[in-house]
Amino acid sequence: MIKKVVIIGAGPSGLLLAHYLLRRGKKYQIEIYERRGDPQLVSFPKYRTYSLALSPRGINALRNILGLEEAVRAVSVEVAGTVIHRKNGKTVFRRIKTPQLTLDRTNLAIAILQNLASSYDNSRVKIHFNSKCTHVDFTAKRVTFESHSIxxxxxRYVNYDLLIGADGASSVVREELLKxxxxKYQQTCFYKDxxxxxxxxxxxxxxxxxxxxNLHSWRLRLNNATNLLLLYQLDGSWSGVLNFPHDKNQIAELSTKEKVLQYFHENFPEIAGAIADEEAEAFASRPISRVVSVSCNRFHHGDSVLIIGDAxxxxxxSIGQGCNAALEDVVVFDNLLDEYSDNLAKALEQFTIRRQPDACALLELSNYTLPLSQKLFVEFLIRTSFSTLMHKIFPKQFQPFLFDLITESTVPYSEILxxxxxxITKVKKTNEKVLKKI
Ligand SMILES: Cc1cc2nc3c(=O)[nH]c(=O)nc-3n(C[C@H](O)[C@H](O)[C@H](O)COP(=O)(O)OP(=O)(O)OC[C@H]3O[C@@H](n4cnc5c(N)ncnc54)[C@H](O)[C@@H]3O)c2cc1C
Structure with a gap:
């Protein structure tokens, strides 16, 4: 019997999962519902999107779909390393063994979407934009969507056999799981905005x-936890993120163009000259974004509900793994469907069993791989360089240091942790001390 799969969210994980299910043959018929408009037709405010880096976990997940890796590469910039800019104007270069792909999150979604539309017709996959999921009834297996016209x-009420919550950090499907x-789940705000x-x-x-x-990075004052990351874009522009502590941050006070320019001249002089007046004005009025982390003890409900990715x-x-892990989820689920011959009850249950420990580990790694204290950051750089060298000479005896292992391998996060x-324990302790002083 053909199963009707309703996917909430046309982000990277929801769209990729549609590909993986559809290539399993005519067993699945897919409907995707996205609260926003079609990203190919409407442009979002700039602050709603950002550059992200895909490492082997994410790239491997794309590679399994014919033509998808190439389509994503065509809208990406390959990054070979990180240039760390120091206060004295000098730089330290850290090469990445396996180059990463950096691209705008929306462009990633568009590339997956276009590949989906050109591979399957309407009879196999339907995509509904401007359709916000507002309620899910697990017993009736029915979803309510709200859309606005004039x-x-x-x-609109839609029934499903399998419901996939790929609806990001504020997932409505997860809210229903709470009932x-x-x-159990925990939502925490990160200490940086x-x-x-x-x-x-x-x-x-x-x-x-x-x-x-290369990725360019600056740290303001190590103990202040403020850092700037800049990435080159295909159109010749640079797109970046300024991260700063949520408490006692100076950024909220940068309310005018003049204050913004002064702040950058004082703190990031190497790039201050390239900030146009227009951008300084836009920066002043751009909202500050909060980062939430989500941790759940279960990713499924019975044989008919699954949450993946940020949901x-x-x-x-901080270590650029959210999207990589979201795409990797799809591969894990696909492998389980193979292993259990598309028996959804088993595959869903096993998804929680196999993936939840990795998700928990990823949160620890994201919070505590990079130290805030200057002393420990220097130790981090030394350990990384030493391990890189030893791994090069004795690849079997020495593995790369933590950050490289996370971003350059596909070793499960729980094993790395x-x-x-x-x-991780050492960084956790010192970060807590540093944060108390901010
Ligand atoms: C500043 C920043 C930098 C990042 N850098 C990296 C990086 O370098 N590398 C990396 O791997 N990750 C990075 N990430 C994380 C990455 O963006 C996310 O992990 C990834 O986008 C998750 O994909 P997803 O498809 O699960 O969810 P999302 O990308 O959040 O997509 C969810 C989709 O669901 C839709 N939706 C939500 N609610 C509803 C609803 N009720 N009804 C219908 N649709 C709904 C949303 O509109 C959205 O399109 C970064 C994140 C941020 C904020």
Whole structure:
């Protein structure tokens, strides 16, 4: 019997899962519902999107779908390493063994969406934009969607055999799971907030000297937990994120163009000259974004509901793994469908059993891989360089240090956490001390 799968959320994980289910043959018929408009037709405010980096976990997940890796590469910039800018103007370069793909989150979704539309017709997959899921009834297996036409709210009721909550960190499907027996989840705000920043191609080209093939990073004062990351974009512009502590942050006070320019001149002089007046004004009025992390003890309900990606395990972007893990979820679920011959009850239950420990580990790794204290950060750099060298000479005896292992391998997060428990505990303790002083 053909199963009707309703996917909530046309983000990277929901769209990729549609691909994986559809390539399993005509067993599944897919409907995707997305609260926003079609990203190919409407442009969102700049602050709603950002650049992200895909490492082997994410890239491997794309590779299994014919033509998808190539389509994503076509809208990505390959990054070979990180340039760490120091206060004295000097830089430290850290090469990445396996180059990462950096691209705008919306462009990633568009690439997966276009590939889906060109691979399958309407009879196999239907995508409904401007359709917000407002309620789910697990017993009746029915979802309520709200859409607006000419200012009037319209409601639509859709039945499903399998419901996938790929609806991000504020998941409505997860909210419904809360009403089921034994489901527990914790939502925590990260100690850092962020604001995006954009340098136009003309300003960037003439006024800054950065290397397009690398991620550029600055730390304001290590103990202040403020850092800036900048990535080159295909159109010649640079897109970045300024991360800063939620408590006692200076950024909220940058309410005018003049204050923004002064702040960047004082703290990030290498790029200040490339911030156009227009961008400084936009930066002042751009909302500050909060980062939430989500941790659940279960990702499924019976044989008919599953949450994946940020809906199941949103993490802070500090080590750039949220999307990689979201795409990896799809591969894990697909493998389980193979293993259990599409028996949904078994595959869903096993998804929680196999993936939940990795999701928990990823949260710990995202919170505590990178130290805030200056002393420990230097130790982190030394350990990383030493391990890289030893791994190069004795690949079997030495593994890369923590960050490289997370971002350059597909070793399960729980195994990595197990191997590096000592470091994580040390960083956790010192970060807590540093944060108390902010
Ligand atoms: C500043 C920043 C930088 C990041 N950098 C990286 C990085 O370098 N590498 C990395 O791997 N990850 C990174 N991430 C994390 C990454 O963006 C997310 O982990 C990833 O987008 C998760 O994909 P998803 O499909 O699960 O969820 P989302 O991308 O959140 O997509 C969910 C979709 O569901 C839709 N939706 C939500 N609610 C409803 C509803 N009620 N009804 C219908 N539709 C709904 C949303 O509109 C959205 O399109 C970063 C995140 C941030 C904020």
């Amino acid at each position: 200012g009037q709210a319209e409601f 089921t027996d034994g489901f 962020y604001k995006s920043i954009f340098l136009s191609p003309t300003d960037a080209e003439s006024k800054i000297q950065l290397q397009p093939g 199941a395990h949103a993490v802070p972007p 197990n191997d590096y428990k000592h470091w």
